[in-house]
Amino acid sequence: MAGGGSRDGERDAIIAALGPVVEGLVATFGPMCEVVLHDYRRPEASVVAVAGxxxxxxxxxxMSEIGLRVLAGGDEAADDLNYVTRTVGGKMVKSSTMVLRDSGGTVFGALCVNVDITEVAKVQSLLGALAGPAAAPAETPVTTFEHDIDSVVDVLVDTHLPARDGTWSDLDRPRRLDLFRTLDARGVFAVRRSVEQVATRxxxxxxxxxxxxxxxxxxxAEGERGPG
Structure with missing residues (x-):
């Protein structure tokens, strides 16, 4: 079986080979397309190549919260294809996240393709209105793309501790546990020092x-321990 050093060399080679693919995809599909290559061995600076x-x-x-979800899935993480999110600035983005694995099946990165479909969505909405009444569209989730991992974690904490719940001290024990369970499922605690950051927040x-x-x-199942 290959050792850790050999596997790292293999992962480095995969990352290097995909660099030209990033540029090539954007050159093919144009300015509405963005391709991002992630190396999850460095979650705090996972973006190693980007075009668009x-x-x-x-x-x-x-990495974004999407990358954190991949980390939470571990080696069982699957590709997430053709999902739609909205940026904080209001862009509608159709994306695909394709996980990268080494020969041992270990997930270590991802190749992400993002397409700005804002104008397409407007046309679709107009055509739908012309066609007649329709069911209200489902709300598109917002994804925050930050340059540092601390901001990503902060956004996730704020998102899953909505204003209606008040502050931490306003939450009863089940809701406190549910908050930690939700953050864990989103991959927040896969990042180094994130527990300390959540505690501070x-x-x-x-x-x-x-x-x-x-x-x-x-x-x-356990009783509460330590100060809140």
Whole structure:
């Protein structure tokens, strides 16, 4: 079996081989297309190549919440194809995230294709209105693309602790555990130092955050430990 060093060399070779593909895809599909190559071995700076300018991604930027979900899936993560999200700036983006694996099946990165379909969506909406009444479209989820991983984690915490729930101190125990369970499922805690960051964001101790995470992963069977 190949050792860790050999596998890293293999992963480096895959990343290097895909670099020209990034540029080639955008050259083929034009300015409405963006292709981003991620190396998940460095979640804080996972973007190693980018062409196009749909989401504003730059080399050296952190993975998005989409990448965190891939990390949460581990080696069982699957490709996520043709999903639609909305940027904070209002762009409608159709995307595909294709995971990269080494010969041992370990997920270590992703090739992401983003297509700006904002104008297409407007035309579709107009045609739908002309055709007559229709069911209200489902709300498109918003994805925040930040350049640093701390901002991505902060956005996820804020998103899953909505204003109607108030502050951490306003949450009862089941909702506190549900918050940690949700953040864990989104891959937040796959990032180094993220538990400490979440604790700071919620205004609780690091020990308390680790305790809630352990309880959430165990199904919440344990009693609360440590200060909130």
């Amino acid at each position: 300018a749909v989401t504003g991604r730059v080399v050296g930027a952190a 919620l205004g609780i101790s690091r020990a308390s955050a680790y305790s809630y995470l352990a309880q959430a992963r165990a199904g919440g």
